[in-house]
Amino acid sequence: MSASGLQPVAEPDLLMAQLLQHCRSRIAAGRRPLLGLNGPVGAGKTTLSLRLRAAFAAEGLQLAVASIDDAYLPWSQRRQRMAGNPFGVTRVPPGSHDPEALLAPIRHWRRQRWRSPGAARAVLQLPRFDKTLCDGAGDRVADWHGEADAVLLEGWMVGCRALPARVLENWPGLAPLDPPRRQWLLRCNEALTAYADLWDALDALVMLWPQRWSYPRRWRLQAEARQRRAGGGWLTAAQLEGMIQASLQSLPPELYHRPLLADACWVRELDGRRRCRWQGNGAAMLARLDQASSPCSSATG
Secondary structure, three states: OOOOOOOOOOOHHHHHHHHHHHHHHHHOOOOOEEEEOOOOOOHHHHHHHHHHHHHHHHOOOEEEEEEEHHHEEOOHHHHOOOOOOOOOOOOOOOOOEEEHHHHHHHHHHHOOOOOOOOOEEEEEEEEEOOOOOOHHEEEEEEEEEEOOEEEEEEEEEOOOOOOOOHHHOOOOOOOOHHHHHHHHHHHHHHHHHHHHHHHHHEEEEEEEEOOOHHHHHHHHHHHHHHHHOOOOOOOOOOOOOOHHHHHHHHHHHHHOOOOHHHHHOOHHHHHHHOOOOEOOOOOHHHHHHHHHHOOOOOOHH
């Protein structure tokens, strides 16, 4: 028992406590909170979202969960937008979504009248996407309707922003790319401008950070294997590899994800088995990464 008389928060529950406190303070200030969850493919975003929803419910708060995947364009438009990409995918990269499909209902939810001070719950309608349709390419399905005190938006590119041309031009990883991939990177960077208003609406950002960026490929392959065992797999090996590479190469983590750490309220560093090996604020995570990359650091030895 701490000196304040409060039970100390168990290590696995630090994130839950952080987000609950953040949401309660926002609600007390008269703002319905929108949280962002960024993590690579297979990192456990869906599992964490379900745990957060249960933790919020236990505290009397209704947390609605949306995915950036839910904002995918309808099949015909998406196929047109993704034409010519070097990975052969019809979804995943920036430009395959309609950010307004999420932003508009969230803005409407926020504008609704409060029932009483501190009573944030309001009606919400969100788009939904089914990845099993169109032979695995996926398509939109009926919207979700419900009520929410807070919203969690999860996705592999949540918060990622377009970079100035000079940053891309000076990036050492640009030269080794073949012309199609280099052109696609520039195209994806430009496409990110359409997401800026949605990211601006976020009140806080949580990140799942792999200790190695080779892990997401393993995680996604494991997830597909589980789906196949359950009779739900639908992607060929080539399609699966294309989607993995589309996420890692359309927005290279060093360029687009690492800068997000500076403003992240909470980060979980994951090992190859998706276990949390460290957690804390984004500034502390950046310091850890800088220390690990330092020439005099024992972490590089």
